[in-house]
Amino acid sequence: MGRAQRVDAQANRGRILDVAEDVFGRGGETASTDEVARLAGVGIATVFRHFPTKAALLQAVLVRRFDRLREQAEAALRDPEPGTAFFGFFRHLVADAATKIAIGDALLAAGGDGDGEAARASAGLRRAVGALLERAQQAGAVRDDVELxxxxxxxxxTSRTAAHPDLEAEVSARVLAVVIDGLAPRRA
Structure with a gap:
């Protein structure tokens, strides 16, 4: 019986995190834990049993998101084309930005400070981006006079720009293209 409860509790925790990522990614600081509980099909007490505060829930969501992005960056390191891997992941991070920013802003509004686990997870993502950059520079796909x-x-x-709600998608795409062009090796 105890094992079944642990499996059920793990399933509930995963479902709560999945729903919270979506709810806070769309609603930011105005989203509620009540909505998370309802959409996850659990009671609010179950949410708070797993995550004693809204800030704890948001931190767990952000950590999981950073970890997932880091894993994607590490997988991109195996791409045979380092430049394609770097620029593709750069584009992916920019496209993902609005949701991450909304969750981060919600965390700050809920009294979290982004330190601790979230900061460690963010640093892991940064190191993985650094490895992609170094590999792309060694392949001559990114200019060698820029650093991480x-x-x-x-x-x-670029991510903050792309996440701005009043910016037209076409303008955002051009901004990204200019940044990527600026990272390309200079032609003599």
């Missing part, structure tokens, strides 16, 4: 801090700043800025 500059590339990450461009990634964050």
């Amino acid at each position: 801090p500059e590339v990450y700043a461009l990634l964050v800025a």
